[in-house]
Amino acid sequence: MRVQVAIIGAGPSGLILGQLLAKAGIDAVILEAHTPDYVLGRIRAGVLEQVCIDLLDEAGVGERMHREGLPHHGIELLIGGLRHRIDLHGLTGGKQVMIYGQTELTRDLMDARAKAGLATVYEAKEVAVSGFDTDHPRVSYLKDGVRHEIACDFIAGCDGFHGVCRASVPKESLRTFERVYPFGWLGLLSDTPPVCDELIYAKSERGFALCSMRSHTRSRYYVQVPLTEKVENWSDDRFWDELRARLDAPAAAALVTGPSLEKSIAPLRSFVAEPMRFGRMFLAGDAAHIVPPTGAKGLNLAASDVRTLGHALIAFYGGSTDGIERYSERCLRRIWKAERFSWWMTNLLHRFPDTPPFEQRALEAELDYVVHSLAGRTTLAENYVGLPFED
Template sequence: MKVQVAIIGAGPSGLILGQLLAKAGIDAIILEAHTGEYVLGRIRAGVLEQVCVDLLDEAGVGARMHAQGLPHHGIELLVEGKRHRIDLHGLTGGKQVMVYGQTELTRDLMDARKAAGLTTVYEAKEVAISGFDGDHPTVSYVKDGIRHDIHCDFIAGCDGFHGVCRASVPKDSIRLFERIYPFGWLGLLSDTPPVCDELIYAKHPRGFALCSMRSRTRSRYYLQVPLSDKVDDWSDQRFWDELRLRLDAEARQSLVTGPALEKSIAPLRSFVAEPMRFGRLFLAGDAAHIVPPTGAKGLNLAASDVRFLGHALIEYYGGSSHGIDRYSERALRRVWKAERFSWWMTNLLHVFPDTLPFEQRALEAELDYVLHSHAGRTTLAENYVGLPFEE
């Protein structure tokens, strides 16, 4: 089989890239190791930057997002029992974020791909890539016991942190940067109305908490917990009781509890692989970088990668290699700014077990500056809504 682009991974980054290429008339196939139901069942982020919203519109899949998504003009920071509203809209010249669950976004992309008759191979096993350091890359996989080979011009590695694409790069050709945090986020999803119209980020001596949402009737809550904790340690009742302790009186009164639809613990890490291009192989999304979820950057950063990559490949088939030659450099500039912001937010709002007294006072002073300085609030706001692209 011969195609122009082989995309490995049918998460949001792979699916968005597939849509962008299809609209430009570029032939691409997507391979996914799991079933479509498994991909849809993954509970992930739900806060979209304006640039991500614009990209989904460009890909032609934004209609349901605009109809059902929740535009947010601000966020709340709860510190020492007092709320401080960060006016995202006012501080950034009218920008905002959109709350729309990654599950729904993925469903929209899958439906659009199916309606257009584009090829996605689910349950593609034993995926292997080769030849990307030359002019003729090959992707092989096993489906229903039969091995298939795909000959392509380029491979897009959108297959996540544990995928085959980054693992196939020679170790002496790649540099890895990593920061492991000494805690995780225990998340609970419930069919209950949100505790607030906007997200609440709570800094508390017992640990960080986040009150988020997926819709007006579905909420997502998080608690900072030790890495040694297990999901089975946390009954629904224990979760709700602990969340109440970390909230203010107004939020406790507004909180509606219910049975968990899903409950999981996610460890936090910062991770970057450099570069993001290896000959005719490109890495995008979690295959190249991971951010702690504090800054709501994971999905948005994946979208910005495929915006750069999609436009670069379209330019290539239009006769210019300038975009693909600069892909890694341009993507990494944005990646590191998002990594910095997510690392900064995580340090400001979480309780670290080994923080020295001087560092603790310095962090408290920095948070005080952010909350009470126009410049500080503006810095937070412009990073949260998404920095503009550097063309």
């Protein structure tokens, strides 16, 4: 097979890139190690930045998102039993975020790709990339016991943190930065109405909690737990009791409980790999970076990467190499700002087991400044809705 671009990974970043390239008439194939049902079964992010919303519109897959998604103009910080609303819309000149689950977004992208008859190979095993340091990169994979090879102009590594693309880069060519946090988020998904119309980020003596949602009838809740905790130790009743104990009285009274549809513990980490371009192979999304979910940046950063990459590849086939040459630089500038914001939010809102008393009081003072200062609220709001692109 010969294509212009081989995309490894059929998560949101790979699918968005495929859609952008298809609209520009660029021939691309997507390889995915798992089945479509497995990809759709991954419970992930649900908060979309304005720039991500705009990108999905550009890709031609935003119709259902606008029809069924929940626009949010603010978030609530619950600190010391008191709520403080951050007016995202008012503080950022009319920007917003959209609550629309990653599963639904992925489904929209899959449906659009299938409708257009574009090539996606699911259950592609033993994927290997080679020649990306030459003008003739190649990708091989095993499907139904048969080895296949793809010749291409470029490889897009959208294959996640444990994918083959970053792992294929010589170690001496890669620099990584990592911060592992001493706790995780225990998450529960339930078919119950959200406790609030907006997200509640709660900092309590018992630890962090987040009240989120996927729709008017489906809620997603999280509580901070030690890394040593096991999900099997948490019955639904125990989870609901712990969440209620971390909320203020009105939210605790309004909380509607029910059986869990899914329950899991996600560890928190910050990770960046530099650079993100290796000859004719590019890393995007989780293949290049991980953020703690506190700032709602994971999916949005992946979308930002493939926006930059998609435009760069389209420009290349139009005669300009500037986009691909500056891809890593442009992405990393945005990534590090999002990493800083997510790290900052995580430090402010969580209880760390070994924080000295002085540092703890200093963090409390900073949080007090953020919620009571126009400058502090504006900084939080601008970062939360997503910084503008610097093209």
